[in-house]
Amino acid sequence: MGDPWSDRRPSLVGRLARLGFTDTGRAGRLIAEAERAGTAPLGDGLLEALGGTADPDLALDGLLRLLDAAPGPELRAALDAEPETRARLTRVLGVSAALADHLVRHAGDWRVLRDGGAPLGDPRAGLLEAVGADASAADPVAQGPGVLAALRVAYRRRLLALAGRDLCGDLDVADVAAALADLAAAALEAGLAIARAEVPGHDACRLAVIGMGKCGGRELNYVSDVDVVFVAEAREGHGEDAALRVATRLASATMRACSASTPEGSLWEVDAALRPEGRSGPLVRTLASHRAYYERWAKTWEFQALLKARPVAGDPGLGARYMEAITPIVWRAAEGESFVADVQAMRRRVEADLDRRTGEAERQLKLGPGGLRDVEFAVQLLQLVHGRADETLRSPTTLDALSELSRGGYVGRDDAASLATAYRFLRRVEHLVQLHRLRRTHLVPDDEAGLRRLGRALGLRPDPVREFTGEWRRQARKVRRIHEKLFYRPLLPAVARLPGEEARLTPEAARARLEALGYADPAGALRHIEALTAGVSRRAAIQRTLLPVMLGWFADAPDPDEGLLGFRKVSDALGTTPWYLRLLRDEVVVAERMAWLLGSSRYATDLLLRAPEAVATLGSAADLAPRPRASLRAEAFAAVRRHTQPDAGAPSASAAEDAVGVVRALRRRELFRVAVADLLGLAEVEAVGLALTDIAAVTIEAALRAAVSKVERATGEALPTRIAVVAMGRFGGHELGYGSDADVMFVHDPLPGADERAAGRAAHGVAEELRRLLSLPAPDPPLDIDPNLRPEGRQGPLVRTLASYAAYYARWSQPWEAQALLRADPLIGDPGLCEGFRALIDPIRFPEGGVDEAAVRQIRRLKARMESERLPRGVDRSLHTKLGPGGLADVEWVAQLLQLRHAHAVPALRTTRTLAALDAAVGAGLLEEEDASVLAEAWCLATRIRGSLMLVRGRASDLLPSEHHRERTAVASVLGYPGPGDLLEDYRRRTRRARGVVERVFYGADE
Template sequence: MIKHPALPESLKGTVEQSWNAILDAAGSAQQAALESLLAQPGLSRQLAVVLAGSRYAAETLRRRPWLLLQLCSAGELETPLREGALEFELGELLAGSDDEATVVLRRFRQRQMLRIIWRDLNRLAPTLETTRDVSWLADACITHGLKHCTAELEAKYGQPLGSDSGEHQELVVLAMGKLGAHELNLSSDIDLIFTYPERGNTKGAARSISNEEFFTRVGRALIALLDPVTAEGFVFRVDMRLRPYGESGSLVQSFAGLEAYYQEQGRDWERYALIKARPVTGKLQYRQALMACLHPFVYRRYVDYSAIESLRSMKQLIVAEVRRRGLQRNVKLGSGGIREIEFIAQCFQLIRGGRDSTLQRRELFAVLTQCADLGCLPQDVVQELQAAYLFLRDVEHVIQAWEDRQTQELPDQELACAALAFCMGFADFPAFMAGLDAYRDSVTKHFAALIAEAEDSTPAPQSAGLWGADCNPEQLADLGFTNADGLAERLRTLFESRRVQRLQAEGRERLDRFMPLLLEACAESEHPDLALERALPLVSAVARRSAYLLLLIENPPALADLAALCGASPWIAEQLSTRPALLDELLDRASLYTAPEKETLQSELRQQLARLTVDDLEGHMDALRYFKASQVLRVAASEISGRLPLMKVSDKLSFIAEVCLEQVLALAWAQLSLRYGEPSREGTGRGFVVLAYGKLGGIELSYASDLDLVFIYDATAGGYTDGERPIDNATFYMRLGQKMIHILETRMGLGQLYEVDMRLRPSGASGMLVSTLGAFEQYQRNDAWTWEHQALVRARPVAGDEMLAEKVEHLRRSILCESRDTTALAREVVSMREKMRSHAKVTVDDTELDLKQGFGGIVDIEFMVQYAVLAWASQDPSLADWSDNVRILETLAHSGYLQKEQCQSLVQAYLELRSATHQLALQQQSRNLPATQFAAERSSVQLAWESLFAKVQGDENSTDDS
């Protein structure tokens, strides 16, 4: 007798009746074997669950009782599937059976579905394993079914060949929906699209037909093989309604026809559907080509705010359908059901997936995880949605296991309700419903919070009349604007401009909704007039790309941040006006005002570039420019808001440049290696280093700094690359440097990545672009000028081969620690400083202070630090440890070469002056200030200069007097 300690009384009779029917249908030998299974307590309990929860399984075993014996003896009920196992097994069955393919396929499905249901109802398989196994079953049936149909039709019409390539063509079956994501339920339809690579004709048979006709016949044959219900049941119900033009469209399309349709007529719901699309059949090259042509339609290049309105419409349709059809008992389509969780995840995929490539996933569970990682949804919300998803999918499976029907409706019959509650682990049906409602309420709450209704963004009445040809200055004044007349005139000018007047209806409507909201946001900011004045160029820039306006309409906090940042900095306002894609950064306040550490920057850039192929140079260059611009915006916003001190600002800007250089080097190397192979060299690594000088070398980068770089390599002399088109090592590294500069400096839609200055390389502009380590050492030891050794103080490797970087750093320290005549050194340093002042036309009695070149300015401090390192590092090598001025000054104070108080005053002056240059850069103002400013700081710098160089300057003054 079958036993299960938790089996309700109402189900015991059903289980016993089903078991007796199975025994009656079996032969005497099989009866004994089946009854012996009950001696295994674990198996007996599992059997009770399956017979209680699935009439389909009970009927399958009644008709084919030996299946249970086969599954038990093979250990398949306890063992998860390996990928490819089903496809292999089905192939063997079809090859070795005398039965027709239609019979083999249906019997194969029965056996596998029995195994899957058994493992699912007994919780031997997690939810996502069940959905994966059903999907693998569908893949195997489609693959072998297609082979069978294709072979039959090729025998009749010949092989289909491409008209251009002449290659053999294949039908590529594109799995949509849950099959595409390996998320099929126990009794699911399969949504398919049929496509093929190239137009052409068949060849090799008496009758030739076009590829389109051939694959149409193949497609029809495949549907006829899988879909009909026969005495053996069915394989999978096939739904072709997602193809272009739906049921009225052609059954098959070529790749070109498919691409043209989506480009010209594709609708947002089709983008939504294609998120999960996956080619099931066809050569790898065909699958990749198909996905490459669909990708631009599904995922826009940057964040796609234009999808918001269509997604809002879809959401409204979902809500209306639930209401109209009374779907509350439907765990998929009802309120709080599976569809709403899918919608939440896919909204973020459509809107953000173009830029955040980690969202370009088919599996819903993984997409939700990425939503948490990217900050699209809070972690706790994602955990609630994932828990609800797994519960609802389990419920769906139990409902469908009952009779192998494609339904998500909760049952009405008392026996089915009892079976559902039991299989879900509840004492009774009311307890189950309480648990189900708790999950659905959670989903409903999060679904309702996604994408606010349009009326939520209605502009406030007091600002609604300010946008138009009759803009009233008095109303602007009432809102708090000081220069009301001037701003009213600017608003009227913008309103009457050709750019605005020629907008299409949708763009005009969005602009009319946006402007009153912008006025109010600016009025509530700290600097209303500046905020509005600086925001108007942005409005003009994006008027024809009104999706950006929609972003700000939909996100009032982002609009408030826009007004605040524009009011605080014209530099930020200009960045946003020239690079509107950066508006996306305003959506996440936490990240906007948090500049990441270097490791986080590296991870973020890797994720953004992961979707690009090595040969997509333009794509990489675009992504790098967006990455740099967005990260620099974060730093600026953090500094403006007072969340980052000066030293941290420079650190962050330097980190951004380093991460970009690392990636530029990797990209340039990959592209050249594909073409020429890799250069011959000893050991591992690339044998190439980027040595940064100046502000980047000193970890003191500012917002508009260029990069002073030197490229050094170390590889086998006279060696060649190992590719099919070998070139000598020197040429390879020279081209590597050229490629890096091209990637860094080329102007694109988002501007340059960085401007590069290579004049500090050996022999300057006349020298080789890339130096060997030996040549660099020889030049530094024998030919370099003192000012070049000064520059070496602020040099450090920032990208490239770690072993070579250590050699370069060792050489730098060795050069800096050489013993020098301090008097001669001081004379050369002072002479170079005076030449720089003369070139900059700076005099001691200037009424304006040049923060950088003026007396007591930044360069004076830098020159003193450089002199100190060159003069005394031979006695105290720790002076060569650092490349930044502040830490060198701290080392000087500790070593005693300069007085501690003097070093402290120089550090304070340096930080104050540099902070001022940063602030002036953000305000787009000249670094020249009234000479009275920073008097105390400049005085301390000049006193230090006098004490350090008094003897040299005294000698020069006496020489001048004579």
């Protein structure tokens, strides 16, 4: 007897392909197997419904699994006879693999998708019933994992019902978001009921749960952290302290009830970090304590968060009193003196989650350019500015507030309509992305199958990937354009006296808007804008196009005023250059990067002002990549040759100075390249140190050639000796920072037959000339040559012969000198002499058998004395990145002690680089991998902080700022932290852990 599948295959496969199945062969086999097994004859109506889903293959898999899990005729009959049931079920299965898994585990839940099925009713009452509590949430409930699983099953049943209506287009995206927020509120109420069963004496207090963020604004996602704040008060007859203890236990138990993992998974994380003082503050406060905090201590971002506050669970009377007390304070926020700085910090906090280095910005629905945050931040800032006087603007829901802003004339009608359309589109895409696996994500998939599923779910045919991608990018561009326009374009007519805006701001109003965006000197900012945009020249016209956007980018940077001032100076220097403004206008990334670095880094700004043409290097990551050392050497040596060995005539008296001037300009340009890459997060900490070392080495090597040329011209003879420069310290470790001196030692070796005294004088003359050439006044950061690590320090000769070094180390060398030689790298000068010096010092720094215990004790004593004597007086030890506990010195001395003890036997330890030494120690079993990771993390963070301090301030420092709030905030921003407190907490945590490793490994606390 023939196989009916074989007979039907060609026609069925063709039909499946037309319906949108991608693996038609597999789908056909599954259908045939189901029919043979009697599981389900898939009729025309059901096949058409599957073909109408976002992912027919996924829907088919889910349907067949569900039919296996739900034996009996009811489901099959409903699929045949109820078109709406069929549509809801298949569309859910075609989008959400997670809800398909839920249906397979709880097959009866498909009924919530039926035509005319019994309504689920009020979510609060339904979830309370699921956990065994009555509608008042006062009855005790069962305890243990069973009740938590019951809550999750009931929650997902309602989520399934909502998704069915959503995916069939029965609900607007705003209605879906509101329903999700109400469902989350109901789950919190049920969680509180569970908590009451766990906490004895729970009736000692009243507890209200205040929803924040999207939950409070009734615009929640399918999967999101639920932000809350807890407020409590004692009931009559109970003390406040005791009541707060009980309330805290209730709040913690409520959070666990929603967040804990069970066989049915968890609901979502309950996040109370938006409470006063964040995670460092008490979980629960009284109403009076909340009010006192917001009246006295709160930051503007906290008032922004309170825009969406709403009582969602617990005692309704207490929740209402909370809103009555807090709401008036919110709308007075813009009157505070710190409003400008707080708005600035608020903007950074909103975008802090996005790691621009990973490339995720291009896939981000939430934080990327033109994403949801652009809409929400625009609406919320306008609410804070204008909502003080206009109460119609105080809705916690983005779309409602946007509508009121348009109605009141604060946003143009067309712009408001475009923003609302884009916001709905982006939220719908966000919902679809999250429904697939019921995971918290805001990233658009980067695979074709995921993009195809999104496009089909949105009804985009016949090329869903291309159509979806195009529509998403179009909506994002529209959001970004309007976002920029709302904040910045109204300022320009006021300052440039241009027509075109129907509601022109007065200079006073423009000044107030600049203050709201973070400009500390709005009057000065207005003068800069006026100077840049005044007149009818092409230059002024392009500036009027650029500035609305760039003002916002300056506001995103730590110091908007400095950014705008720097921009004016660079524009004054390059404004008549044809390519400059055209580059900024046509290459958005150049303008954005320029705004960020001008508003973030005095160091980079100073470099740019000295060579404004370096703006051209901002165009791409490739242009900002550090250049190879060989390429730098070739350019620097060519400059030296041009000036010291001209084709015709004798070199001028200033030839060496001119040559080194060109080399220092090259260094200045390369420092700018590295600084910008660092500021933009395009270079890791090791890459920055290596690049700065290469730049210094090439500069010194070129200056050495110029110095040799000058000495030879002065004596009329060729140099009678070979000479080399040995890099020491951070220079030798290839770990230079922006403000580091170049620690060096000079070594020479007389040529055969040369007079040793004459050779010594010549070598000394070259070394002195090299130092002089590099210390001449010039418009670039200094490169100080520090030779004080040489034998005998300042008392010893500046230059020694190779034989002299050998004699000294053989007779006088101390353990600390062997330790210092661990960082010695002969980088510069005669190659043979460099190798000879390396061969000389290797037995000293990597001694056969390792250093003895007496030397180890001496090194430990020296380290302890350094800790007690070298730290500056009056500074917080814990904030000193170099000498503080767990700082750079701690980590480096651990690595160096391991090298002194074991490098003779472990060749991989014979390196001058700290992190490489730690890795080698792990590989040799000398250091636990976890300990090495702790040390490396502390070292990298301390190094990044030192670099950022130099970038921000324009001068070097080893001390994390503790008093200058603006400077500390700027450093935190450059390092990618939401705020200075986050940086401080992370640094102290990492260095505290590192110090523990130092105590054990270096000082032998565990021996």
